[in-house]
Amino acid sequence: MANSAGTFVDRIPGLRRLVCVPRQVLGINPFAGDCRPTRVRLIAPGSGRPTLPFPHPGNYREPIRILETYFHGAEEEQGPGRHNRYLDVPGFPPVLVTRDSAVIRAILTATGDREGQFDRDTLPSTGIARATGKDTLLFSNGPFWRRQRKIAASPFGKTALFQPERFQEFEETFRRTVRQRLDLLRAHLESTRQSELEIPVEPEIKALMLEMLVSCFFGAELEYDRIRNEFVPALERVIDHIVRDTVTNRLGLSVNVLAKFSGRFRQAQADFRSFDELTDLVLQSRHRGDGLWKQFKSDAPDELLRSNIKVFLAGALEATTSYATWAISHLARHPDAQERVFAEVDCIDEYSPECLEQARYFRHVLDETLRLTPSLYFLPRRATADCSVETSDGRSMQIPRGTHILLDVWHANRVQQQWGEAATGYPADVFAPQRWENLARQGRRSKDTLHFGFGHGARVCPGKHLGELEVSLVVGAFVKLFRFSAATQENPARAGVSTKPADGTLVRLSLRPQAVPHAQTAPPVA
Structure with missing residues (x-):
C-alpha cells in the first residue's frame, strides 16, 4: 500500500472537499485501477432498487437492504464494477462498498496504526460511543488502539x-x-x-x-x-x-x-x-x-x-x-x-x-x-491518505483520502464465483457444510477461503x-x-x-x- 505526500489542500480542513465538488458534480470517478468501482446514483426513481443507498429513519433497521441497493443490477455488469460500487455526493467524501473478497482482504490487511494505513471508520459506531464512551478498543484508532489491543x-x-x-x-x-x-x-x-x-x-x-x-x-x-x-x-x-x-x-x-x-x-x-x-x-x-x-x-x-x-x-x-x-x-x-x-x-x-x-x-x-x-455483516474502514491497494491476484485499486469504506462481508460470502458450485460444489446462497470438505480435498489455501x-x-x-x-x-x-x-x-x-x-x-x-x-x-x- 502506497500513499502520496500531503499537499497544501490536504492541510486545510474542508478545502479538499470544496476542491472535489466540481469533479463530483460532473460525475468523474475518483477511483482508479483494475478494481475501479462503478458509481451508484443517490436518487434513482423507477429503478426498482430496494431502498436509498444510505441509512435514514425509514430504513435504518434494514441495513442489508441498503447494501443490496449498491449492487442492484450488478449481475448485468462484467467488469470490476460488478462487485465494487461507490456513492459520491457533492461536498462529502465518497463511500466505497465492496463485495470483492480479494479487495476486502487487501484493505483489512492494510488496516493499522502506521501512517497511510486504513483506520476503522468510526461513523457507524457513534451510537456505541455515546452509550459506552469513546475511549474503547472498538472506537479508537492509531497508537491508542494499539496500546489497548496489547493489553x-x-x-x-x-x-x-x-x-x-x-x-x-x-x-x-x-x-x-x-x-x-x-x-x-x-x-x-x-x-x-x-x-x-x-x-x-x-x-x-x-x-x-x-x-x-x-x-x-x-x-x-x-x-x-x-x-x-x-x-x-x-x-x-x-x-x-x-x-x-x-x-x-x-x-x-x-x-x-x-x-x-x-x-x-x-x-x-x-x-x-x-x-x-x-x-x-x-x-x-x-x-x-x-x-x-x-x-x-x-x-x-x-x-x-x-x-x-x-x-x-x-x-x-x-x-x-x-x-x-x-x-x-x-x-x-x-x-x-x-x-x-x-x-x-x-x-x-x-x-x-x-x-x-x-x-x-x-x-x-x-x-x-x-x-x-x-x-x-459489514466492516467499516476509512482511507487516511490517497492510497493504492493490491489484491492477492495482482489487481489494484486507487482510493482517495477520506473515503468511507463498507466491506460488505454478507454479500461477498454469497458471490457465486468465489463460493458457488464451480468453486465449492454447492450454490453460494445455501447452507452446505459439505462445501468445506470439498475445499479441503482441493487443497485450497486458507487465504482463499476467508469468510x-x-x-x-x-x-x-x-x-x-x-x-x-x-x-x-x-x-x-x-x-x-x-x-x-x-x-x-x-x-x-x-x-x-x-x-x-x-x-x-x-x-x-x-x-x-x-x-x-x-x-x-x-x-x-x-
Whole structure:
C-alpha cells in the first residue's frame, strides 16, 4: 500500500472537499485501477432498487437492504464494477462498498496504526460511543488502539482460554445452567403430556451466553434468573437504542437530556443504569483476581476500563448469540446435518480442544454458519491518505483520502464465483457444510477461503477464541440434548449491531431419549 505526500489542500480542513465538488458534480470517478468501482446514483426513481443507498429513519433497521441497493443490477455488469460500487455526493467524501473478497482482504490487511494505513471508520459506531464512551478498543484508532489491543491480548488469547482448568469452569457453569433448563423443560412436557415444545431459542441462548461471560470469563457472582430476567432485557434495549441513536440522534444529545421529554428515553435511562450495575459487578471481581482478570496485565484504574468492559459485554453478547442462534437455525432446517453433528458429539463427554478437533463436520457447520450468515455483516474502514491497494491476484485499486469504506462481508460470502458450485460444489446462497470438505480435498489455501466471520488482519475481533469456545459448547450441547426442527422453512435475517434469525430461532424441540437419564446427574456437553 502506497500513499502520496500531503499537499497544501490536504492541510486545510474542508478545502479538499470544496476542491472535489466540481469533479463530483460532473460525475468523474475518483477511483482508479483494475478494481475501479462503478458509481451508484443517490436518487434513482423507477429503478426498482430496494431502498436509498444510505441509512435514514425509514430504513435504518434494514441495513442489508441498503447494501443490496449498491449492487442492484450488478449481475448485468462484467467488469470490476460488478462487485465494487461507490456513492459520491457533492461536498462529502465518497463511500466505497465492496463485495470483492480479494479487495476486502487487501484493505483489512492494510488496516493499522502506521501512517497511510486504513483506520476503522468510526461513523457507524457513534451510537456505541455515546452509550459506552469513546475511549474503547472498538472506537479508537492509531497508537491508542494499539496500546489497548496489547493489553487485551493476554486474557483473550488461546493461551489463556484453551487451558484445562478454564474449560472446566465454562463446562461446570454450563452444566449447572443446562440442568436447570432441562428440568424445567421436562417438567413442562410431563405436565402438558406433550412430546415436543415450540419455543424461540434466542432468549435462552442470550441468558446462557451472558452467564458464561460474566461468571466464567470475569468471575462475577450473579444469579441466573437475574441475568435472564433483568440484565438480558436491559442489554437488548440498550443495543436497540444504540442502532436507533446512530442514525436519528444527529445532535448527539445524551439519554439523560432526552429522558426529560420521552418515556422511551426514560426506559433507556433505566436500562443504562442496569448496564452500569452489571459493569460494576464485573469490575468488583477484578480486585479479587477472579476469572480471567488474573491474566489482565494492567494497573489502569477501573474508570479507565469501564468503556471497554461495556463494549465487551454488549458486543460479545451480540456476536456469540448471533453465531449460536444462526447455527441452531440452520441445523433446524437441515435434519441430515443435525444428525451428523449429533453422531460426532454424542460420544464426547469432556469438552476440550482435542475433542472438538475430532468433530470435523461440526467444525464445518460452524464455518458454514459464519460464511452464510456472519454476525458482522459489514466492516467499516476509512482511507487516511490517497492510497493504492493490491489484491492477492495482482489487481489494484486507487482510493482517495477520506473515503468511507463498507466491506460488505454478507454479500461477498454469497458471490457465486468465489463460493458457488464451480468453486465449492454447492450454490453460494445455501447452507452446505459439505462445501468445506470439498475445499479441503482441493487443497485450497486458507487465504482463499476467508469468510471474515471475525474480521481479518490487525483489527481481527479480540474475542474470536472466546466466541468459538462458547458457541461450540452451546451448539454442541444443544444438538446432544435435543432433536429440533424449524417452525417455518423461511429463514430471513434481521440486522442491527449484528445479524440474527428474524424469527427469534423459533424451533420445535423434544428431548433426545439418551438425554433424560444423563440430565439427572450432569447433562452431557460437546
